[in-house]
Amino acid sequence: MSSSFQGRPASAKLRPAVSFAITEITMLPTTEQTAELIQSRRTIHAFKPEKPDATLVAKAVELIRWAPNHRFTEPWRVYLLGEETTKDVLDISERLIREKRGDAAADSKREKWNAVPQWLVVTQQLAGDKLQQQEDYAACATAIQNLQLYLWSAGIGVKWTSGPVIRSAEFLELLWADPGTEQAVGLLQLGYPAEVPSIPRKPVADYLITLP
Numbered sequence: 001m002s003s004s005f006q007g008r009p010a011s012a013k014l015r016p017a018v019s020f021a022i023t024e025i026t027m028l029p030t031t032e033q034t035a036e037l038i039q040s041r042r043t044i045h046a047f048k049p050e051k052p053d054a055t056l057v058a059k060a061v062e063l064i065r066w067a068p069n070h071r072f073t074e075p076w077r078v079y080l081l082g083e084e085t086t087k088d089v090l091d092i093s094e095r096l097i098r099e100k101r102g103d104a105a106a107d108s109k110r111e112k113w114n115a116v117p118q119w120l121v122v123t124q125q126l127a128g129d130k131l132q133q134q135e136d137y138a139a140c141a142t143a144i145q146n147l148q149l150y151l152w153s154a155g156i157g158v159k160w161t162s163g164p165v166i167r168s169a170e171f172l173e174l175l176w177a178d179p180g181t182e183q184a185v186g187l188l189q190l191g192y193p194a195e196v197p198s199i200p201r202k203p204v205a206d207y208l209i210t211l212p
């Protein structure tokens with residue numbers, strides 16, 4: 001167990017509702033289905049009230065660890081927030097917004113965030129030199145995409161947020177995480193989409209450079 005877990009009460013440890021061991025792949029989606037999954041996934045800003053299926057969320061968390069990671073650092077930690085912690089996170093966020101952007105912005109954000117059915121945090125264990133930390137951040141980002149894509153295939157949407165709240169010391173304290181050895185990568189909102197936005201992308205020609 002990593003040192004960042006020390007001092008944290010046993011009840012605060014991540015305990016997925018269901019534990020999965022994926023032992024074999026029996027069927028893969030077609031290439032077209034894979035492309036469609038990737039292309040159709042959207043960041044969801046409005047959710048239906050019901051909580052996402054706990055078994056599917058637990059499986060998505062299991063899939064995080066299959067993300068690519070250089071030198072097998074497996075730098076991610078995942079926190080599934082219960083009601084108490086969610087309220088504490090929302091309180092911090094609301095206060096930060098009130099201080100910086102005023103009452104209207106704070107109230108509006110609180111109302112929106114109160115309506116999010118499930119929250120989950122992905123953090124990165126900070127270890128090694130600058131290069132390793134950069135690579136570990138990249139690994140955590142791909143891990144989040146694993147989770148997003150799996151959930152999307154099951155009709156569950158995600159919004160990855162990275163506002164000031166996740167960089168506040170209080171936020172990491174709530175997770176019983178040591179800011180010296182761990183940083184938050186994403187505060188994720190999960191739920192069934194109330195609407196799916198349409199977001200444009202630039203054409204491939206804008207980023208593809210073909211070399212001789």
Ligand SMILES: Cc1cc2nc3c(=O)[nH]c(=O)nc-3n(C[C@H](O)[C@H](O)[C@H](O)COP(=O)(O)O)c2cc1C
Binds near residue numbers: 042043161199
């Ligand atoms: C590192 C990272 C941080 C993000 N933080 C936020 C955020 O704080 N608020 C937000 O609304 N969306 C956030 N997003 C989601 C992006 O806004 C979203 O991916 C983008 O609008 C493209 O939309 P799509 O995911 O539907 O393709 C973040 C995405 C990434 C990769």
